[in-house]
Amino acid sequence: MMAEHWDIYADWNPWHGCTKISPGCKYCYVYRQDEMYGCEVSSCQCRKTGNFNLPLKRKRDKSWKIGSGKIVFTCFTSDFLLKDADEWRGECWQMMKTRSDLWFYFFTKRINRFMECIPDDWGDGYDNVLVGCTVENQQMADYRLPVFKSMPIKHKSIIVAPLISPVDLSAYLDETIEEVSVGGESGIDARPCDYDWILSLREQCVKADIPFRFHQTGAHFIKDGKMYRVHRRFQLSQAHKANIDYRIGRFYVPETAKFEWKDEDYHD
Numbered sequence: 001m002m003a004e005h006w007d008i009y010a011d012w013n014p015w016h017g018c019t020k021i022s023p024g025c026k027y028c029y030v031y032r033q034d035e036m037y038g039c040e041v042s043s044c045q046c047r048k049t050g051n052f053n054l055p056l057k058r059k060r061d062k063s064w065k066i067g068s069g070k071i072v073f074t075c076f077t078s079d080f081l082l083k084d085a086d087e088w089r090g091e092c093w094q095m096m097k098t099r100s101d102l103w104f105y106f107f108t109k110r111i112n113r114f115m116e117c118i119p120d121d122w123g124d125g126y127d128n129v130l131v132g133c134t135v136e137n138q139q140m141a142d143y144r145l146p147v148f149k150s151m152p153i154k155h156k157s158i159i160v161a162p163l164i165s166p167v168d169l170s171a172y173l174d175e176t177i178e179e180v181s182v183g184g185e186s187g188i189d190a191r192p193c194d195y196d197w198i199l200s201l202r203e204q205c206v207k208a209d210i211p212f213r214f215h216q217t218g219a220h221f222i223k224d225g226k227m228y229r230v231h232r233r234f235q236l237s238q239a240h241k242a243n244i245d246y247r248i249g250r251f252y253v254p255e256t257a258k259f260e261w262k263d264e265d266y267h268d
Contacts, residue, residue, distance in 0.1 A: 008071055012072050015082075017030070017045045017077075028043070064099075068101040074092075081113045082110065103128050105131075105157075106131060109134050114153075125152055125154035129154070132159040133156070135167065149172060156177055158180045160180065161184075162184060164191045167201060170207070179210070179254040180201065180210055186232055188219070190219035195222060198244070
């Protein structure tokens, strides 16, 4: 999601490993990275990490390892609603509640499990938890988004990634959606992403006045009928250079977000 590593962001992966459940999972980057680094444990085997309690860890001077005001990308090497992690998730919710000074952001392809996974005191949602529902084609959008729209979540984003075919979101875009973020697929075997699909989604968002972000071209990018092979290190920057984001502010945070930080705490 990030084109740069700014101090406003932090990563927290309480567990690692996931099972594939839909077309967007076919060339999952977690599986690819595990293979690249010679991981001895299967990528489909979920296991806790050494950073499980990272939000509560402190430095020697007793300050938090993750400083106040940061956006914490949560469980990006798995799915936060993965059934295999049910026994650990309660502790994570408690850490999120304790660190009310942070913004926790997770994506899921398992939004249908959401009500099974929330804590007893969830109510209409924690103020500092943002949930992104991931869709990759029209079939998954039409299956997941009606469920997502009905869920008691205060901060909702739609993540259209990896975008592998045209998608019409217009039926799901209203003031409850804080952002739509779109990107192509990375990896050697990545399926092509057509710029016309991106522009169509942007048009849908502009019409509904919903913040839109084009965050990644993907490895095989089609523009004006021509296929381009985009190296991994340029996929984020090339998307940013397209300059088609709508209502996206500093640090790529949508204008609808209620984040607060002190300028002296973070650098561009």
